[in-house]
Amino acid sequence: MLASSRSKASLLGETEPSLAAGSAGRFRARRQGSPWEPYLYLLPGLLIFGLFVALPLVGTIALSITQWDGYGTPTFTGLSNYVDAARDPLFRSAAWHNLILIPYFALLPALLGLLPAVLVQQMKLRWAPFFRVGLFLPYIMPGVLIGVVWRWLLNPVFGPVNVALKAIGLNPPTWLGDFQLALPTVGLIGAWAAYGFCYVVFLAGIQKIPRELYEAARLDGANGLQEFWTVTLPGLRREMAVVLSVNLINALRVFDVVAATTGGGPGRETNVVALHMIDSAFKINRVGYGTTLAVLLTLVTLGLSLLVLRLVGGLDD
Amino acid sequence: MIRARRVLVYVVLVLGVVLALAPFAVTTLASFKTTVELVKGPFQPPEVWQWQNYATAWTDGNLDRFFLNSLVVAVLVVVPSVFLSAMTGYAFARFRFRGSGLLFGFLLLGLVVPLQALVIPLFYLLRELGLLNSYLGLILPQIAMSLSFGTLLMRQGFVAVPQEIVEASIVDGASSWTTLWQILFPLTRPVVGTLALMFFIWTWNEFLLPLVVSIQEEYWTLPVGLLNFQAQWTSNLPVIAAGSTIIFLPLTVVFLIFQRQLVEGITSGAVKG
Numbered sequence: 001m002l003a004s005s006r007s008k009a010s011l012l013g014e015t016e017p018s019l020a021a022g023s024a025g026r027f028r029a030r031r032q033g034s035p036w037e038p039y040l041y042l043l044p045g046l047l048i049f050g051l052f053v054a055l056p057l058v059g060t061i062a063l064s065i066t067q068w069d070g071y072g073t074p075t076f077t078g079l080s081n082y083v084d085a086a087r088d089p090l091f092r093s094a095a096w097h098n099l100i101l102i103p104y105f106a107l108l109p110a111l112l113g114l115l116p117a118v119l120v121q122q123m124k125l126r127w128a129p130f131f132r133v134g135l136f137l138p139y140i141m142p143g144v145l146i147g148v149v150w151r152w153l154l155n156p157v158f159g160p161v162n163v164a165l166k167a168i169g170l171n172p173p174t175w176l177g178d179f180q181l182a183l184p185t186v187g188l189i190g191a192w193a194a195y196g197f198c199y200v201v202f203l204a205g206i207q208k209i210p211r212e213l214y215e216a217a218r219l220d221g222a223n224g225l226q227e228f229w230t231v232t233l234p235g236l237r238r239e240m241a242v243v244l245s246v247n248l249i250n251a252l253r254v255f256d257v258v259a260a261t262t263g264g265g266p267g268r269e270t271n272v273v274a275l276h277m278i279d280s281a282f283k284i285n286r287v288g289y290g291t292t293l294a295v296l297l298t299l300v301t302l303g304l305s306l307l308v309l310r311l312v313g314g315l316d317d
Numbered sequence: 318m319i320r321a322r323r324v325l326v327y328v329v330l331v332l333g334v335v336l337a338l339a340p341f342a343v344t345t346l347a348s349f350k351t352t353v354e355l356v357k358g359p360f361q362p363p364e365v366w367q368w369q370n371y372a373t374a375w376t377d378g379n380l381d382r383f384f385l386n387s388l389v390v391a392v393l394v395v396v397p398s399v400f401l402s403a404m405t406g407y408a409f410a411r412f413r414f415r416g417s418g419l420l421f422g423f424l425l426l427g428l429v430v431p432l433q434a435l436v437i438p439l440f441y442l443l444r445e446l447g448l449l450n451s452y453l454g455l456i457l458p459q460i461a462m463s464l465s466f467g468t469l470l471m472r473q474g475f476v477a478v479p480q481e482i483v484e485a486s487i488v489d490g491a492s493s494w495t496t497l498w499q500i501l502f503p504l505t506r507p508v509v510g511t512l513a514l515m516f517f518i519w520t521w522n523e524f525l526l527p528l529v530v531s532i533q534e535e536y537w538t539l540p541v542g543l544l545n546f547q548a549q550w551t552s553n554l555p556v557i558a559a560g561s562t563i564i565f566l567p568l569t570v571v572f573l574i575f576q577r578q579l580v581e582g583i584t585s586g587a588v589k590g
Contacts, residue, residue: 038417041408041412045402045404045405048401048457048464049461049465051442052439052457053462053465055438055442056439057430057435057438059438060434060435060437063437070441116333119326123322125326129577131333133573133576134337134338135330135333137341137572140568140583141565142522142540142564142568143522144524144543145543145561145565148543148557148560148561149341152554153344157356158355158356158359164360192340195333196333255524260544277437278525278529281440287437290437297431301431302429
């Protein structure tokens with residue numbers, strides 16, 4: 001889950017990429033090397049990055065205002081792809097599905113991770129590394145694997161989940177095969193993969209909250225709940241922002257889990273934007289339209305994650 | 318009261334771990350059964366442990382080839398990415414030069430842009446370069462995408478090295494190249510290690526790129542292979558379970574060995590700021 005992406009791991013890596021802050025007064029170029037030296041160090045990296053990241057990125061934007069079938073010359077069509085997207089019922093339903101996945105991928109695991117972290121608070125745990133590792137493990141697994149594993153676990157006839165539910169007398173649904181339940185089920189799989197990650201982030205955050213704050217709250221007569229609202233939660237703002245934005249991005253550009261569990265079905269009930277984008281570009285060769293969807297996906301992802309960082313993390317101050 | 322809370326904590330944590338790990342455990346158990354046994358009940362142990370499910374997945378399912386591909390691609394992405402990141406990170410940590418802010422921002426672009434945003438033109442670019450269905454086509458773009466995070470982390474690592482050490486090396490007349498590889502790089506080994514691990518996991522798990530680049534089965538990596546494997550063996554769940562185990566077991570071992578660095582890399586990589 002985590003891993004499918006180099007981009008999200010460090011969305012917050014450094015909130016302002018200012019060089020001055022770190023380097024001023026540390027190293028200084030006070031040798032008499034060639035003035036070209038730094039550029040030589042950068043050259044190979046910049047070349048590869050320019051060719052395989054920057055150029056395709058420009059290509060995406062440029063192609064999004066054309067019609068192209070992948071051969072010959074693209075035809076300039078202005079914003080008509082964007083108009084098409086606004087009218088495309090498949091894109092609209094796919095975008096809606098991504099939105100529905102947000103609470104499952106982002107909110108639910110955050111809550112599930114927050115609860116044990118708050119319970120542990122600053123208690124010394126026995127086997128702490130065991131819990132950390134056990135809970136974190138799903139997060140490093142490839143999305144396809146997670147999808148394949150859950151697909152068989154949720155097999156309606158002999159999957160362990162339904163066998164167990166039948167054993168206690170319930171009449172379980174078909175999960176991924178059910179038109180109403182397929183999308184929430186994909187969402188729950190996403191939540192399952194992420195809650196351990198949330199727990200680890202929150203626990204690390206809580207343990208950094210100064211002990212005195214808790215003691216002061218207790219002196220003021222705060223009960224556990226008040227302590228949570230006045231000390232723990234404000235102390236976890238940054239962690240909350242990270243967890244929510246990282247998982248929000250996962251919800252918006254989810255691809256591999258869906259490809260491995262439902263392939264967008266049943267019907268189109270779990271079709272998501274990334275899937276629609278790849279289908280458009282490579283299955284029906286509407287390359288220009290596919291890149292338009294890529295632009296929209298990227299803009300919405302950036303916009304929403306900035307919003308979360310701002311609202312929750314208070315990064316504007 | 319405190320005792321009650323302790324008990325509650327352990328109950329919740331154990332439940333959480335069981336929920337996180339049970340899917341893998343049940344899958345591995347299933348991988349040792351016959352289809353008939355599996356249909357009879359997923360939780361019972363097999364009568365005879367069916368090791369040949371693994372042989373089937375490994376050879377008939379071509380997982381051997383995909384495993385090899387994944388390994389080759391991962392190594393050839395991780396090693397150059399680490400060295401290139403050290404060089405770019407070093408340029409920003411040590412030198413002041415015109416355009417450094419701009420170039421730094423440019424290289425960090427990869428942190429905010431998902432692969433989805435470039436994969437379509439990337440396909441046509443690789444087609445033009447004749448790199449579809451090749452290791453290079455799988456490797457070069459992933460090196461490029463690794464450089465953003467790598468540059469950021471290596472720069473931070475180098476900046477954190479006490480200046481006296483660097484100055485001593487300059488006084489000794491060491492070139493900037495020697496200083497980088499013989500002094501700074503070894504000193505930042507923990508950062509390098511974390512970075513290499515992150516690159517490894519990212520590359521190992523990458524799905525969209527090989528899906529698009531590798532049209533021929535010869536160049537599939539494990540995630541793409543597993544997806545097709547699932548489609549091919551639908552009627553033979555134990556073999557699918559064996560294939561899944563072949564994929565998650567090595568990853569689990571790597572994770573257990575390096576769990577401290579990995580968890581810290583993934584979480585603090587995100588939270589630091």
